[in-house]
Amino acid sequence: MPDGMNPTPSGTLLAFDFGTRRIGIAVGSTFSGTARPLATIDDEKNETRFAAIAALLAEWQPAALVVGLPCNDDGTPHELTALCRRFANRLKGRFNLPTLLVDERYTSAAASSALDEAGIHGRKQKPLIDQYAAQQILQAYFDEPSAGIYA
Known part of the structure; x- marks a missing residue:
């Protein structure tokens, strides 16, 4: 949660939906309060993933990073929870940017619905x-900044 030691970041933010196979990335601005899809890194090699992330950071110059933290419906840790925390800590350590974790429950379902509405279905x-x-x-995160916790 942002506090005196970690003020709420402002400017461009990049967000990550971490997966063992793919990482989805979105970009947004605290000024507009809106986010948009940006890219998908489809590679399992950390070296390739972090090189692609470094290129996006160089291009977008974000003020902070946001990483989705998966939890079960009841809020208990999910099988990927620890991996996502590790990924967030690696981003923070490697790129020296404030990194926040945000509960990502139901985001895949919401994403699928958004794609359905755009006429993109199935595979x-x-x-x-x-x-x-x-x-x-x-x-x-934009809708509820206090829900972000620093990695």
């Missing part, structure tokens, strides 16, 4: 679903 959603989930994560 055609696969290459886009992660970046749309990242958009949902970032939008959730």
Whole structure:
């Protein structure tokens, strides 16, 4: 939660929907309070993933990073919870940017609904679903900044 030691970031933010196979990325601005899908990194190699992330950071110059934290419906840790925390800590350590964790429950379902509304259905959603989930994560943070916890 942002406090005196960690003020709420302002400016451009990048959000990540971490997965063991793919990482979805969204971009948004605290000034407009809106997020949009940006990219999907479809590679399991950390070296490739972090190189792609470094390129996006160089391009967008974000003030902070937001990482979705998966939990079960009842709020208990999910099988990916620890991996997402580790990913957030690696981002923070490697890029020296404030990194926040945001509950990502239901973001994949919301992303799928958004794609359905855009006329993208079934298997055609696969290459886009992660970046749309990242958009949902970032939008959730914009809608409720106090829900973000620093990694």
